[in-house]
Amino acid sequence: MSGIKVFISHQKQDSEKAIWVQNYLKTNHGIECYLDVIDLDFEKGEEIADYVRKELDKCSHFLVVMSSATKNSWWVPWEIGVATEKDYPLASYGDNVALPEFLMKWPYLRSSFDLKKYAEAIKETKVSSGFSLEDNISESVTASSGSSTKQFYRTLRSKLGQ
Helix, strand or coil, rough: CCCEEEECCCCHHHHHHHHHHHHHHHHHCCCCCEECHHHHHHHHHHHHHHHHHHHHHHHHEEEEEEEEHHHCCCCCHHHHHHHHCCCCCCEEECCCCCHHHHHCCCCEEEEEEHHHHHHHHHHHHHHHHHCCCCCCCCHHHHHHHHHHHHHHHHHHHHHHHH
């Protein structure tokens, strides 16, 4: 689907689940995703941070794949912080993971049925909010994100019963 790209944040141990989410969104809903599966070397932290920021700037939405391993990640909370700072529509996905309180602020998905609702909410709010990634992605997302992000949350929470 043109103009929409989901940044999937995950801990390395959850790469298989993150790849499944990426494939599900692409195959079933035509939604492009960015999924970083490179082996991060903490000695190159500044370079990795710059790289991740550039990739995030190419995306319109942010999805965190959660598991019990996520709490041991340095990068996932950092990526959440960057996405929050940019006011990206954020959600988390995890089967039966007890989320930390700060992540309960955003919609959470627990199943493929919830992922379907997530994809529907993205498509619905894209039409009404006018997400555009054609020219300058970060500027267009920032310019439209205030009201469109809130609309995305309202739409998704309604679909999820949250």
